[in-house]
Amino acid sequence: AQKITQTQPGMFVQEKEAVTLDCTYDTSDQSYGLFWYKQPSSGEMIFLIYQGSYDEQNATEGRYSLNFQKARKSANLVISASQLGDSAMYFCAMIIYSGAGSYQLTFGKGTKLSVIP
Amino acid sequence: ETGVTQTPRHLVMGMTNKKSLKCEQHLGHNAMYWYKQSAKKPLELMFVYSLEERVENNSVPSRFSPECPNSSHLFLHLHTLQPEDSALYLCASSQGSSDTQYFGPGTRLTVL
Numbered sequence: 653a654q655k656i657t658q659t660q661p662g663m664f665v666q667e668k669e670a671v672t673l674d675c676t677y678d679t680s681d682q683s684y685g686l687f688w689y690k691q692p693s694s695g696e697m698i699f700l701i702y703q704g705s706y707d708e709q710n711a712t713e714g715r716y717s718l719n720f721q722k723a724r725k726s727a728n729l730v731i732s733a734s735q736l737g738d739s740a741m742y743f744c745a746m747i748i749y750s751g752a753g754s755y756q757l758t759f760g761k762g763t764k765l766s767v768i769p
Numbered sequence: 770e771t772g773v774t775q776t777p778r779h780l781v782m783g784m785t786n787k788k789s790l791k792c793e794q795h796l797g798h799n800a801m802y803w804y805k806q807s808a809k810k811p812l813e814l815m816f817v818y819s820l821e822e823r824v825e826n827n828s829v830p831s832r833f834s835p836e837c838p839n840s841s842h843l844f845l846h847l848h849t850l851q852p853e854d855s856a857l858y859l860c861a862s863s864q865g866s867s868d869t870q871y872f873g874p875g876t877r878l879t880v881l
Contacts, residue, residue, distance in 0.1 A: 656811075687869065695857055697872030743812065757870070759812035 654679045656744050656760035664766050665734045672719070673729040673763050675744030684748050686727040688718065691741040691762070700742075703727060731765075739767045772796065773873035775860050781879045782850065790845040790876050792860030801843040802870060803835060804859040812859070818843060850880045 655678040665671035677686065688700040703711045703718045711718040719728040731738055744760040773794045782788050794801060803815040815829045818837040832854075834846040843860055857877050861870040 689872070694874065695859075695877065696874040697859060697861070699869055699871060702869055745812075757814055761811050 654681075654684075654746055654748055654756060654758045656746055656758050658744055658760035658763050660763045661761075662764040662766070664768055665731075667736060667767055667769050668733055670730060670732045671734055671765065673731070673742050673744075673765065675727045675729065675760060677725050677727060677744075677746050679725075679746065679748060681748050684746055686718070686720070687745040687747070688716070688727075688729045689743045689745065690738075691743065693740070697743070701729070734767045736767050736769060739765060741765075773860060773862055773871055775858075775873035775876050777876060778874060779877045779879075781881065782847070783881050784850060784852070786850075787846070787848040789847065790858055790860075790878075792843040792845075792862075792873055794841055794843075794860075794862035794871075794873075796862055796864075796871060798862040798864045798871075799840050800863045800865060801837060801840075802861040802863075803843065803845050804861065804872075806857040806859060806875070808856075816845075847878075850878075852880050854878065855880045 657676045659674055684705045686703045690698045690700050701711050701713045701716045701718050703720045710720050715732045717730045719730055741762045741764050743762045746758050748756045776791045780788060800819045802817050805813045805815055816835040821837050821840055832849050836844040855878055857875045859875045860873040863870045
C-alpha cells in the first residue's frame with residue numbers, strides 16, 4: 653500500500669527566511685508522481701509543484717522547489733524567502749499509475765506553516 | 770468564470786435533510802473528483818469520474834450519491850447524513866486521470 657508521511661504537524665518560520673517541509677513516501681511502484689498542495693484558511697487546495705519519479709532534475713516553481721531524493725524516498729518542499737501569505741496547511745501527495753486508466757492518489761496529513769513577521 | 774467552482778460554500782443541514790453539492794470546472798478537463806477533508810485526518814478520495822463514467826468509489830456510504838451529467842459538472846447528493854459527515858468537501862478536476870488535479874474552494878458542511 654502507498655503511504656505519505658509528513659512528520660511536522662506545525663512549523664514556524666521568520667518572514668524572508670527559507671523553510672523546508674518534510675515528506676517521505678512509501679511505494680513499491682517504480683512509476684509515480686509527487687505533488688505539493690497549499691491550503692489557506694479559506695479552504696481551497698492550490699497546486700504548487702510536481703515531480704515525476706523519472707525526472708532527473710528537481711522541480712522548481714518560483715519560490716518553491718522540491719528536494720527529491722529517490723533513494724531516501726523523500727520529497728521535501730523548500731520555500732525560499734517566506735512571505736506572510738505563505739501561512740497555510742501544506743499537503744504532500746503521491747500518485748501511482750496503475751495502467752488502463754487506473755490510478756491511486758494518496759495525501760499526507762499535512763503541515764501547518766506559520767510565517768512570523 | 771475560470772477554474773473550479775463549488776456551491777454552496779457553506780451548508781448546514783439536519784440529519785433528515787436532502788441536499789446537493791455542485792461542482793463546475795471551466796478548464797476543459799475530462800476527469801472530476803470528490804474529496805472529504807475531516808479535521809486532523811488525511812484528505813480522503815471519495816469518487817472519481819473519468820469521461821463522465823464513475824471509475825472509483827472508495828467504500829463511501831450510500832448516503833453519498835454522486836452524479837456527473839457531463840464533463841463540466843459534478844454533483845454530490847446528500848441524504849440522511851450523520852454528524853460525523855461534517856467536513857470540508859472538495860471537488861477537483863484534471864485532464865486525464867493521472868494529471869495534476871486542480872481543486873475548487875470546497876463546501877464546508879455541518880450536519881446537526
